[in-house]
Amino acid sequence: MAAALPVCYHGSITKKECEDLLGKKNKDGAYLIRDSETIQGAMCLCVYKQRVVYTYRLLQTTTGNYTLMTSGGMKETFFKTLDELIRHYKRRNQGLAIHLRHSVKRKTAMLIQPRSPPQPAAPQRLQLELPEDEHDYENAPTSEYVEVLPS
Numbered sequence: 001m002a003a004a005l006p007v008c009y010h011g012s013i014t015k016k017e018c019e020d021l022l023g024k025k026n027k028d029g030a031y032l033i034r035d036s037e038t039i040q041g042a043m044c045l046c047v048y049k050q051r052v053v054y055t056y057r058l059l060q061t062t063t064g065n066y067t068l069m070t071s072g073g074m075k076e077t078f079f080k081t082l083d084e085l086i087r088h089y090k091r092r093n094q095g096l097a098i099h100l101r102h103s104v105k106r107k108t109a110m111l112i113q114p115r116s117p118p119q120p121a122a123p124q125r126l127q128l129e130l131p132e133d134e135h136d137y138e139n140a141p142t143s144e145y146v147e148v149l150p151s
Helices: 015-025 082-089 124-128
Strands: 030-035 043-049 052-060 066-068
Touching: 015 030, 015 043, 015 052, 066 082
Parallel strands: none
Antiparallel strands: 030 043, 043 052, 052 066
16 A cells, blocks of 8 residues: 655655755755665655755665664664654754754655565665765765764
8 A cells, every 4th residue: 555755755856956956945954855866765854954955864664664874873763654754853953963844845746655575685784884985976075965864
């Protein structure tokens, strides 16, 4: 059964399209969710603050819950729906660069289809780790588009 996605979910838009949409809104705390361009099956929560877009990896577990990828030692929080996750991060001091304030809405309705469970031989956590000296293009040192993990 397909579930309705929040209106801030924009699907497979590019990093540039995301930056343009958030830049047009030009409000600290503006946010949207998009599909990750670098990790298949993951999404990104993108938040605008002082002309910089911060991106947080958003993962869905095999049980269907959602979580933001955390740095080592941080407790992961799981949410049954994306709307529940968004409500949580609208509160201040939850580990984001700024709390979520202004949803950037998409123009058309979308449905999320249930994903087939990942293969047991390849745990998702291992697929997400990159060597320390490698950068994905979203986190290149020359880009204003940075990934920030809760500290």
